[in-house]
Amino acid sequence: xxxxxxxxxEKLIHKGRVITVYQEEVLLPNGKVSTRDIVRHKGACAIxxxxxxxxxxxxxxxxxxxxxxxxxxxxxxEEGEDIALCAKRELNEETGYEAxxxxxxxxxxxxPGFCDEVIHVYxxxxxxxxxxxxxxxxxxxIEVYLIQQSHVEEMIRSGEIIDAKTICAYSMYKAxxx
Amino acid sequence: xxxxxxxxxEKLIHKGRVITVYQEEVLLPNGKVSTRDIVRHKGACAIxxxxxxxxxxxxxxxxxxxxxxxxxxxxxxEEGEDIALCAKRELNEETGYEAxxxxxxxxxxxxPGFCDEVIHVYxxxxxxxxxxxxxxxxxxxIEVYLIQQSHVEEMIRSGEIIDAKTICAYSMYKAxxx
Numbered sequence: 001x002x003x004x005x006x007x008x009x010e011k012l013i014h015k016g017r018v019i020t021v022y023q024e025e026v027l028l029p030n031g032k033v034s035t036r037d038i039v040r041h042k043g044a045c046a047i048x049x050x051x052x053x054x055x056x057x058x059x060x061x062x063x064x065x066x067x068x069x070x071x072x073x074x075x076x077x078e079e080g081e082d083i084a085l086c087a088k089r090e091l092n093e094e095t096g097y098e099a100x101x102x103x104x105x106x107x108x109x110x111x112p113g114f115c116d117e118v119i120h121v122y123x124x125x126x127x128x129x130x131x132x133x134x135x136x137x138x139x140x141x142i143e144v145y146l147i148q149q150s151h152v153e154e155m156i157r158s159g160e161i162i163d164a165k166t167i168c169a170y171s172m173y174k175a176x177x178x
Numbered sequence: 179x180x181x182x183x184x185x186x187x188e189k190l191i192h193k194g195r196v197i198t199v200y201q202e203e204v205l206l207p208n209g210k211v212s213t214r215d216i217v218r219h220k221g222a223c224a225i226x227x228x229x230x231x232x233x234x235x236x237x238x239x240x241x242x243x244x245x246x247x248x249x250x251x252x253x254x255x256e257e258g259e260d261i262a263l264c265a266k267r268e269l270n271e272e273t274g275y276e277a278x279x280x281x282x283x284x285x286x287x288x289x290p291g292f293c294d295e296v297i298h299v300y301x302x303x304x305x306x307x308x309x310x311x312x313x314x315x316x317x318x319x320i321e322v323y324l325i326q327q328s329h330v331e332e333m334i335r336s337g338e339i340i341d342a343k344t345i346c347a348y349s350m351y352k353a354x355x356x
Binding site (some may be wrong): 022030061 | 181182183191192193194195196197199201202204206207208210212213214216217218219222237238239240241242243246247249255284286287288289290291292293294295296297316317321331334337340341343344345346348349350352353356
């Protein structure tokens, strides 16, 4: 049975700043009709940046979780923006560091069951402090930390780091280096 | 500046089967007012299951991506359900394998910028085929594959595996074993 679901109708539920929500009526492979809620997202990039044996991490309040969490720098891709430039821009805005050479680690889907978000993850080794830091978005409040790699591992193991893109990026980086 | 956003008002936008969408008006740390779209999800569990040196993977069509992708078995936690039992149930329903001992790898947030989804990831080594497989959900159509670990790595590197929970789970498993 070919795995596909034909869209029979699509209803726009909500158009927000970050996400757009649709409800689709679909034809399942077995001929039955079902509905799917779909969250559309413009896509994002994230950057694992190293300074000697440290990783640049940010701490940021996330309303959806009502919690401050550790993450690698990341942000939404703007209309027409080059993805690698987006990664560099977010690193600069959020941390005040500048990456010269980026290495593409992975494009990953975060919640394929209901959302089309793809996060493009880059590695930038030995980044430098910028002289003039670009400002953050108006509604962003960020603290920057440089954390020893061994401590990042401990924080993942202990559940202090829970962000999927951060765990993915760090684990892929370590796998490359081992 | 303490990182927190007080909710001033909350509007229910959409109540779906899998997600519920709210728009919140929030007070930022700088005293300004902004809005946040929040997707609420009941949470999920996923299971990295091994059979000798192979990983059990499923191939499933995802409407949000309009694509068939490889993932480890996973599914939503039902009301009041024990999380570890949920992982075992999904493994049985989706693949026909049974796990005796589970090891908790991580609880990870997938899209903290707008969604509260947490996926609890378990490891189950050397799982066995069940005699009576439980049925899948009515709208699930799944193909099961046993894939050599070295090939899983190659698939992550080449971009054939793009699912964040799968990349996380496999990378954490490898890191534990190295």
